[in-house]
Amino acid sequence: MPGTKNRNSDSETVLLAKNITKTYAMGKTQVHALCGIDLGIRKGEYISIMGPSGSGKTTLLDVISCLLRPSSGEVYIKGKPISKMPDNELAQIRGRTIGFVFQTFNLIPRLNAVENVSLPLWFQGIPKEKREETAKRLLAQVGLAERMMHRPDELSGGQMQKVAIARALAVNPDVIVADEPTGNLDSASGEIVLGMIDDLHYNENKTIVMVTHERDVAQRAERILHLKDGEIARDERNHKRLGKYAKG
Numbered sequence: 553m554p555g556t557k558n559r560n561s562d563s564e565t566v567l568l569a570k571n572i573t574k575t576y577a578m579g580k581t582q583v584h585a586l587c588g589i590d591l592g593i594r595k596g597e598y599i600s601i602m603g604p605s606g607s608g609k610t611t612l613l614d615v616i617s618c619l620l621r622p623s624s625g626e627v628y629i630k631g632k633p634i635s636k637m638p639d640n641e642l643a644q645i646r647g648r649t650i651g652f653v654f655q656t657f658n659l660i661p662r663l664n665a666v667e668n669v670s671l672p673l674w675f676q677g678i679p680k681e682k683r684e685e686t687a688k689r690l691l692a693q694v695g696l697a698e699r700m701m702h703r704p705d706e707l708s709g710g711q712m713q714k715v716a717i718a719r720a721l722a723v724n725p726d727v728i729v730a731d732e733p734t735g736n737l738d739s740a741s742g743e744i745v746l747g748m749i750d751d752l753h754y755n756e757n758k759t760i761v762m763v764t765h766e767r768d769v770a771q772r773a774e775r776i777l778h779l780k781d782g783e784i785a786r787d788e789r790n791h792k793r794l795g796k797y798a799k800g
């Protein structure tokens with residue numbers, strides 16, 4: 553139910569990054585994308601990471617969601633340090649814990665909507681019938697009941713992002729991670745997608761981590777992390793949103 557979430561400070565930290573740096577080698581020069589980041593994301597949070605282009609948002613999101621290994625520091629997923637975890641074990645735990653939504657949708661072009669949404673379930677070893685049933689249910693939930701058999705090139709940008717959201721939900725993950733989810737959408741489709749992300753948080757209690765360079769978009773979250781030059785400039789509680797569904 554909205555407004556009944558556990559916001560206790562001792563609630564479970566799903567993703568934790570400790571003293572993270574990330575340096576990219578560019579020929580002979582080095583780019584210091586992250587310079588000592590500490591960030592914990594608790595179950596049930598709605599956090600946005602905002603900052604100008606090049607401030608390290610995508611790098612931070614990729615590191616904290618275990619897609620990218622940091623240059624130094626440790627990342628914990630559900631309390632487990634990932635540095636010594638073999639790639640296949642990390643892929644399994646990440647696949648069960650996190651659903652990903654990207655700016656460019658990242659759908660597989662030759663697969664239809666049902667097949668795209670089914671893919672994460674295939675990686676988790678779920679049988680075909682169950683995969684299809686889940687995919688169809690989720691596509692109906694995002695309003696694409698009539699488009700299930702369409703391939704990405706037969707869908708609009710907004711529809712592709714809805715497929716991507718359904719795919720992110722397929723394994724019923726704790727956390728939805730979204731990197732500039734409306735970056736390639738017109739404002740009307742963007743508003744629909746952001747509304748869906750809000751619903752996942754307020755109605756389904758999903759933890760949301762959303763990267764954006766747009767203030768308006770960032771303001772939808774309950775916590776706003778401001779990045780500047782690879783460092784956390786400010787970690788803000790967005791009282792307007794926190795109050796939105798508060799009890800009493």
Ligand SMILES: Nc1ncnc2c1ncn2[C@@H]1O[C@H](COP(=O)(O)OP(=O)(O)O)[C@@H](O)[C@H]1O
Nearest residue numbers: 576578583585604605606607608609610611612
């Ligand atoms: N694969 C890469 N190789 C080299 N430099 C990179 C790479 N990815 C990002 N960078 C650099 O790291 C910095 C942070 O990039 P990024 O995390 O993409 O920022 P943002 O998402 O805020 O725009 C930028 O200076 C960018 O050019």
Ligand SMILES: [Mg+2]
Nearest residue numbers: 609610611731
């Ligand atoms: Mg980025």
